[in-house]
Amino acid sequence: MSFPLSSLSSSSSSLDAHGWDSGWASAFAPYAAQGLVPGRVIRVDRGQCDVATDEGVIRADTAFVTPHDPLRVVCTGDWAAVDPEGVSDPRYVRACLPRRTAFARSTSSKRSEGQILAANVDHAVITVSLAVELDLGRIERFLALAWESGAQPTIVLSKADLVPDPVGLSYLVEDVETVAPGVQVLPLSSTTGEGLDVLAATVAGGTTVLLGVSGAGKSTLANALVGENVMDVQAARDVDGKGRHTTTTRNLFVLPGGGVLIDTPGLRGVGLWDAETGVGQVFSEIEELAGNCRFHDCSHESEPGCAVAAAIEEGSLPVRRLESYQKLIRENRRIVAKTDARVRAEMLKDWKRMGREGRTAMEIKRGGRGR
Numbered sequence: 001m002s003f004p005l006s007s008l009s010s011s012s013s014s015l016d017a018h019g020w021d022s023g024w025a026s027a028f029a030p031y032a033a034q035g036l037v038p039g040r041v042i043r044v045d046r047g048q049c050d051v052a053t054d055e056g057v058i059r060a061d062t063a064f065v066t067p068h069d070p071l072r073v074v075c076t077g078d079w080a081a082v083d084p085e086g087v088s089d090p091r092y093v094r095a096c097l098p099r100r101t102a103f104a105r106s107t108s109s110k111r112s113e114g115q116i117l118a119a120n121v122d123h124a125v126i127t128v129s130l131a132v133e134l135d136l137g138r139i140e141r142f143l144a145l146a147w148e149s150g151a152q153p154t155i156v157l158s159k160a161d162l163v164p165d166p167v168g169l170s171y172l173v174e175d176v177e178t179v180a181p182g183v184q185v186l187p188l189s190s191t192t193g194e195g196l197d198v199l200a201a202t203v204a205g206g207t208t209v210l211l212g213v214s215g216a217g218k219s220t221l222a223n224a225l226v227g228e229n230v231m232d233v234q235a236a237r238d239v240d241g242k243g244r245h246t247t248t249t250r251n252l253f254v255l256p257g258g259g260v261l262i263d264t265p266g267l268r269g270v271g272l273w274d275a276e277t278g279v280g281q282v283f284s285e286i287e288e289l290a291g292n293c294r295f296h297d298c299s300h301e302s303e304p305g306c307a308v309a310a311a312i313e314e315g316s317l318p319v320r321r322l323e324s325y326q327k328l329i330r331e332n333r334r335i336v337a338k339t340d341a342r343v344r345a346e347m348l349k350d351w352k353r354m355g356r357e358g359r360t361a362m363e364i365k366r367g368g369r370g371r
């Protein structure tokens with residue numbers, strides 16, 4: 001059975017609208033040859049997912065693509081190869097194409113469990129509410145993960161209508177800019193529409209994921225960008241999202257001006273997940289300074305000739321910034337060490353099993369003395 005290639009590249013298809021391109025088409029070619037149908041995962045829940053294909057949204061079972069590694073579990077944004085119609089009921093996802101980018105976090109900073117929130121994203125919009133006091137450390141953490149994912153971050157300061165004083169607002173923007181070198185910081189209000197056109201232009205191409213803690217205004221923003229109420233918005237008092245009936249039918253939307261938007265569920269926070277490069281990018285000015293320290297392994301604590309300490313002394317680098325950097329580096333090392341320990345434990349288990357099987361095989365060879 002073969003899948004007509006012409007229908008894979010036909011223009012103005014649902015696939016194209018969902019971000020399909022020639023790169024995905026060539027990665028999919030072997031599956032097309034098996035007659036499988038390509039589609040983008042728009043929602044995942046317990047063993048099943050919804051896949052947007054050229055024949056509409058297909059509900060598919062994920063039993064074949066549920067590896068032990070939680071980082072490889074199917075997630076919103078993945079490109080999937082699904083059974084063609086009539087082959088099995090339910091239809092199964094047979095494979096996922098290798099991801100170009102993925103936003104990973106650890107489910108908590110204490111456990112070494114990674115989780116992918118969105119796959120194949122080009123822009124990461126970190127949504128930070130101006131209704132509550134700015135938490136610069138949390139912004140740095142989201143930024144590190146965003147850079148690490150391979151996506152280009154943008155910071156949206158949401159609910160800007162709650163800061164009516166323009167001078168006050170510009171100070172807040174400046175504060176955030178100092179922790180986000182190379183990143184656009186955009187005040188925005190979904191209520192008044194301020195900043196919405198600028199963001200709409202940024203997200204008009206490629207795939208964008210909305211990130212941020214619960215209550216930041218992500219779903220309200222998704223609705224504003226899509227131009228319809230596609231996501232549930234939390235009642236003002238229900239900041240934890242408890243006791244609320246979700247009618248969400250998808251987490252990935254095609255935007256009216258082109259581009260694809262992924263909304264993520266409310267998080268309390270994000271733990272780092274193997275994000276050393278990302279941390280380096282968030283604190284690029286510190287890493288640059290560190291290049292001028294006398295010792296290449298300077299810890300910037302009390303070494304002589306420390307360029308970082310000199311910058312703090314001189315007032316060009318805030319102490320908070322260095323402390324945050326060192327905290328995230330430590331947290332990252334901890335999580336990587338724990339993951340390694342888990343991976344090592346799993347390998348050991350495998351070796352023991354292989355050893356056992358090897359011994360049994362040898363005993364069988366030697367004359368069937370193995371039980």
Ligand SMILES: Nc1nc2c(ncn2[C@@H]2O[C@H](COP(=O)(O)OP(=O)(O)O)[C@@H](O)[C@H]2O)c(=O)[nH]1
Pocket residue numbers: 158159160161162188189190191192212213214215216217218219220221232233234235236237266
């Ligand atoms: N004043 C104001 N409130 C907003 C704005 N955007 C969202 N909200 C409110 O913030 C709360 C949380 O919004 P929601 O979109 O559910 O946040 P999410 O958890 O990040 O998806 C809701 O009560 C929204 O009505 C805004 O631009 N201005």
Ligand SMILES: [Mg+2]
Pocket residue numbers: 218219220231232233234264265266
């Ligand atoms: Mg939401």
Ligand SMILES: [Zn+2]
Pocket residue numbers: 290293294298299300301303305306307308309
């Ligand atoms: Zn130093």
